[in-house]
Each structure stands twice: as C-alpha cells, then as structure tokens.
Amino acid sequence: MLKVAVPNKGSLSESAAQLLAEAGYRQRRSARDLVTVDADNDVEFFYLRPRDIAIYVGEGTLDIGITGRDLLLDSGAAADEVMALGFGASSFHFAAPVGSLADTAAIAGRTVATSYPGVVRAWLAERGIDAKVVRLDGAVESSVRLGVADVIADVVETGSTLRQAGLEIVGEPILASEAVVIRPKDRPAPVELEIFERRLRGVLVARSYVMMDYDIRVEQVEAAVALTPGIESPTVSPLHREGWVAVRSMVPRDSAQKVMDELWALGARGTLVTDILACRL
Numbered sequence: 685m686l687k688v689a690v691p692n693k694g695s696l697s698e699s700a701a702q703l704l705a706e707a708g709y710r711q712r713r714s715a716r717d718l719v720t721v722d723a724d725n726d727v728e729f730f731y732l733r734p735r736d737i738a739i740y741v742g743e744g745t746l747d748i749g750i751t752g753r754d755l756l757l758d759s760g761a762a763a764d765e766v767m768a769l770g771f772g773a774s775s776f777h778f779a780a781p782v783g784s785l786a787d788t789a790a791i792a793g794r795t796v797a798t799s800y801p802g803v804v805r806a807w808l809a810e811r812g813i814d815a816k817v818v819r820l821d822g823a824v825e826s827s828v829r830l831g832v833a834d835v836i837a838d839v840v841e842t843g844s845t846l847r848q849a850g851l852e853i854v855g856e857p858i859l860a861s862e863a864v865v866i867r868p869k870d871r872p873a874p875v876e877l878e879i880f881e882r883r884l885r886g887v888l889v890a891r892s893y894v895m896m897d898y899d900i901r902v903e904q905v906e907a908a909v910a911l912t913p914g915i916e917s918p919t920v921s922p923l924h925r926e927g928w929v930a931v932r933s934m935v936p937r938d939s940a941q942k943v944m945d946e947l948w949a950l951g952a953r954g955t956l957v958t959d960i961l962a963c964r965l
C-alpha cells in the first residue's frame with residue numbers, strides 16, 4: 685500500500701485534501717483523524733505537520749508527501765520535489781523596520797529571527813554574510829519590537845503582517861515557494877506511485893485548461909487551429925452545413941476569453957467553453 689503524507693493543518697492542509705479528493709481518493713472525515721486508509725485505491729494517508737513531512741519522506745518511512753518547497757529546503761531532508769501543485773504560494777523575504785536597513789549586505793553583524801534557519805543560514809553563507817540566526821516558532825514579526833532581533837526572514841503572502849509590525853522587505857526574495865509533491869531521494873519508485881502521480885497531474889491539467897468548441901469556415905481552419913493548438917492536436921469534424929467544420933480543443937483557462945475574441949475575429953461562431961472534470965493525457 686502506498687504511504688502518503690498530507691498536511692494536517694495550516695495553510696496547505698485544505699487545498700491538499702481538496703486536490704486528493706478531486707483525484708478520487710478518500711479523505712479523512714474529521715480534522716482530528718491521523719490516518720485514513722483508502723483500500724479501494726491501495727493508498728494510506730498520514731496527516732502530519734508539513735514541516736515534519738519532509739523528514740518522514742527523507743527517511744523513506746513514507747513513500748510520498750505534500751509539503752511546501754520552503755519547508756523541504758529548510759529541513760535539508762534527503763527528498764526531491766517531483767511535482768509543483770499550484771497552491772500555497774508564498775515568498776520568503778528579509779524584512780526590517782522601515783528605513784533601518786539599506787540592503788541585504790547590511791545584515792552582516794546583525795541578528796536575524798526566523799522559523800526557517802536552514803534556508804537563512806544557507807543563503808547568508810553563500811554570500812559570505814556573517815550574522816547571528818535565532819530560530820523562533822512563529823509570530824516572527826514581533827521579534828524586532830521585542831528586542832530579540834534586528835532583522836527577520838519570513839514567509840510573506842499579502843504583506844499585511846509586515847506592515848502591521850512596521851517592517852519592510854529588504855532585498856530580493858530569498859525563495860519562491862508553493863505546495864509540492866516530494867519523494868525520497870535515490871529510492872526505487874513503488875508501483876502504485878505512477879498511478880498516484882498521473883491522477884494528480886490529471887487534476888492539475890483539468891483545473892488549468894478548459895474545453896473549447898467552435899464552428900469555423902474551412903478556409904479559416906488553419907488560422908483558427910494556430911490559435912487553439914491544444915495539447916496534442918485539435919479534433920476537426922465535418923458539419924452538415926457546407927463549407928464549415930467544428931473544432932474541439934483544450935485551451936489554457938487564463939487565456940480562454942482572449943482566444944474567443946480572436947476566434948470571433950476570424951469568423952468562428954457557436955463557441956462554447958466547458959470545464960474539464962478530470963483527464964489523463
């Protein structure tokens with residue numbers, strides 16, 4: 685049975701459970717459940733702290749896990765990112781009281797508070813910046829006001845926590861994170877893994893594409909198909925109406941409206957856009 689680690693709480697847990705449910709896996713009934721067995725699909729789900737998931741997967745105790753890229757990097761665990769999942773996006777930045785720090789070089793000799801000491805120490809060491817790193821569990825933004833640190837390094841999503849604490853971002857982002865699927869390094873993949881990964885990929889594609897159908901005059905098919913090349917190749921079917929064909933193609937959701945405008949200009953009519961519920965490509 686495939687053993688999969690899923691975030692039990694925090695920013696990633698709801699979206700991870702939603703993704704797995706859409707992929708046809710049974711998810712836990714209560715937020716207090718620690719384990720759920722999906723016997724039909726031969727998968728066992730373990731609900732764990734996302735920070736610990738990198739450790740379990742790195743040790744090879746669990747076959748696969750969903751966690752944040754930043755947490756994986758911070759842990760230094762022997763696990764590899766195999767798929768980005770498109771949710772839980774955040775960036776990781778240095779921040780200091782407004783006007784107090786010109787750039788990241790000025791961090792030298794200061795104290796940095798963070799919940800991600802692995803990421804911060806590696807970043808500073810790579811640039812030869814010597815600073816003291818203090819590890820805190822959370823609410824890192826308060827550490828400057830409380831005199832524990834001069835600078836923080838933390839996750840920024842909207843930036844409102846920083847503003848409230850009178851802090852501003854210093855320098856470029858340290859890293860960009862999102863939820864990812866991780867696997868133990870250098871281990872043979874269990875047979876069930878391929879199906880699991882294919883199902884998740886199917887959900888991600890179904891979310892990011894729509895199905896587009898339209899009718900177009902035969903002379904314009906080449907130009908229309910260039911606008912809607914699809915993933916493999918669009919389906920072109922004859923229509924009862926002389927000189928016209930029907931085209932069906934997958935189109936990235938983000939560009940669907942723009943593509944419809946361009947198709948209209950080419951003379952396409954009867955354009956319909958529908959959601960894709962699931963797919964295997």
Ligand SMILES: Nc1ncnc2c1ncn2[C@@H]1O[C@H](COP(=O)(O)OP(=O)(O)OP(=O)(O)O)[C@@H](O)[C@H]1O
Nearest residue numbers: 693694695696734752753754772773774839841861
């Ligand atoms: N606003 C956010 N705050 C914290 N982490 C976020 C945010 N948005 C996305 N993330 C990502 O979620 C992961 C952290 O999840 P985790 O559950 O450990 O912390 P959390 O959401 O801060 O929960 P808590 O602080 O309640 O433990 C990281 O990968 C981080 O990049």
Ligand SMILES: O=P(O)(O)OC[C@H]1O[C@H](OP(=O)(O)OP(=O)(O)O)[C@H](O)[C@@H]1O
Nearest residue numbers: 822823824839840841842843844845846
């Ligand atoms: O840019 P924002 O949208 O304000 O989000 C970023 C904040 O959210 C997280 O804190 P969380 O609520 O998880 O509390 P914690 O610091 O105790 O982990 C993170 O550590 C930042 O403090």
Ligand SMILES: [Mg+2]
Nearest residue numbers: 694821822823
């Ligand atoms: Mg937090």
